[in-house]
Amino acid sequence: MIVDNGIFTQMQTNAWQAASGQCYGLPCAVTMGDIRSHISKYIDICGWNPKKTHVLCDENTVHLMAQDIAALYHLNITILPKDVKPSMQVIEKLVKELRGQNVNAIVAVGSGTVNDIAKMASFMLGGEYGIVATAPSMNGYLSANASVIDHGVRVSRSAHMPKHIWMDINILLEAPAYLIASGVGDSLSRTTAQADWLLSHVVLNTHYNSDIFEMQLPYEMHVFDHVEKLLKGDSNIMISLAKLLLLSGYGMTLAGSSAPASGGEHMIAHVLDMAGCSAKQRLTHGIQIAVTTLAMSRIQQKQVEELLDRHITVPDFNSQGLEALLSDEQLKACKGAYEEKAALFAQKGCALVSEANIKAIKQVMLCVDVLEDVASRVGLKNKPQDIGWQTKAFNQAIKGARFTRNRWTFLDIA
Numbered sequence: 001m002i003v004d005n006g007i008f009t010q011m012q013t014n015a016w017q018a019a020s021g022q023c024y025g026l027p028c029a030v031t032m033g034d035i036r037s038h039i040s041k042y043i044d045i046c047g048w049n050p051k052k053t054h055v056l057c058d059e060n061t062v063h064l065m066a067q068d069i070a071a072l073y074h075l076n077i078t079i080l081p082k083d084v085k086p087s088m089q090v091i092e093k094l095v096k097e098l099r100g101q102n103v104n105a106i107v108a109v110g111s112g113t114v115n116d117i118a119k120m121a122s123f124m125l126g127g128e129y130g131i132v133a134t135a136p137s138m139n140g141y142l143s144a145n146a147s148v149i150d151h152g153v154r155v156s157r158s159a160h161m162p163k164h165i166w167m168d169i170n171i172l173l174e175a176p177a178y179l180i181a182s183g184v185g186d187s188l189s190r191t192t193a194q195a196d197w198l199l200s201h202v203v204l205n206t207h208y209n210s211d212i213f214e215m216q217l218p219y220e221m222h223v224f225d226h227v228e229k230l231l232k233g234d235s236n237i238m239i240s241l242a243k244l245l246l247l248s249g250y251g252m253t254l255a256g257s258s259a260p261a262s263g264g265e266h267m268i269a270h271v272l273d274m275a276g277c278s279a280k281q282r283l284t285h286g287i288q289i290a291v292t293t294l295a296m297s298r299i300q301q302k303q304v305e306e307l308l309d310r311h312i313t314v315p316d317f318n319s320q321g322l323e324a325l326l327s328d329e330q331l332k333a334c335k336g337a338y339e340e341k342a343a344l345f346a347q348k349g350c351a352l353v354s355e356a357n358i359k360a361i362k363q364v365m366l367c368v369d370v371l372e373d374v375a376s377r378v379g380l381k382n383k384p385q386d387i388g389w390q391t392k393a394f395n396q397a398i399k400g401a402r403f404t405r406n407r408w409t410f411l412d413i414a
């Protein structure tokens with residue numbers, strides 16, 4: 001059975017209308033439901049030449065449909081090691097091999113890493129890709145950017161969206177619990193990212209689009225209200241989580257930046273990631289983001305009360321605290337990004353925050369208690385120590401994160 005896609009079906013005919021009156025379309029297809037028993041129908045839709053189509057998966061996902069698809073269409077298949085990283089080295093090697101085989105379309109079977117590798121590789125090939133999603137673990141499926149590792153540093157690279165996404169709800173429900181929790185963890189940050197994006201808009205008049213959140217809200221509420229059912233095989237809640245993650249990724253594509261899904265909470269996690277604090281524990285992105293979102297939410301709830309008519313200033317770049325965590329090369333990259341932000345501030349000046357602005361910001365924020373409750377009901381940890389991050393490093397990351405990126409957030413006034 002194929003699930004009614006609601007918002008995506010409307011978007012495919014440009015017919016989803018926000019309260020603002022703006023209509024939104026979607027340049028790719030989303031199919032959800034019992035895909036496993038109907039594979040043949042769905043791959044055909046893309047119109048790819050089987051002689052030029054390749055299957056990409058990893059050792060964890062090869063048995064989840066990758067082999068069936070390859071056998072059905074007589075396609076060659078690349079099985080990546082299960083601990084593969086989306087490094088440019090891996091991607092460039094794959095591109096070279098596929099170019100040699102005249103491949104211009106990739107059917108990827110996997111989640112975060114496989115999706116990033118397929119997205120970037122098919123973009124570099126000048127071709128297309130489709131993804132059979134195997135876990136609801138992150139929001140990158142509908143994003144046009146790929147998260148890759150270049151010279152040891154994780155960066156977001158412009159790429160493209162998939163032509164088609166297939167989501168088998170039973171496969172998503174059978175995904176390991178930590179990957180399901182991870183998708184919820186990444187979704188928690190909508191509230192802190194939106195508050196940061198809105199603050200930047202108020203203070204610096206940067207772009208902001210509330211329609212992106214209007215798309216997500218019904219699914220976020222459904223998931224957060226019944227989050228514990230995700231681990232008990234409830235397909236309705238899983239469909240909502242899948243839609244929420246897709247729309248969060250699409251929001252970044254619509255915004256032309258990751259701002260609607262990535263604020264100060266992602267910057268804190270990014271510092272710890274760059275410092276290698278997450279490597280030993282092999283933490284997924286969403287598990288880290290749950291912890292940093294709770295910390296960021298506490299910062300925002302304190303700061304929002306002190307915003308009225310406050311005169312905001314921008315200090316010079318300060319690497320103190322970061323020096324213990326980052327290399328000289330990383331610090332240099334951070335300084336360049338921070339100086340872009342300082343220059344924007346100098347150019348635009350800073351508006352005072354009114355009572356109406358504060359009210360609007362508070363409206364998009366969720367209480368820390370609510371976030372903690374949602375996190376714990378799906379088995380996510382709340383504290384940095386619970387996921388192996390040392391308190392000292394965590395506090396240094398909170399203090400230094402504002403200096404690492406050109407994005408304006410509540411960390412800039414903390």
Ligand SMILES: [Zn+2]
Nearest residue numbers: 186261285289
């Ligand atoms: Zn994220």
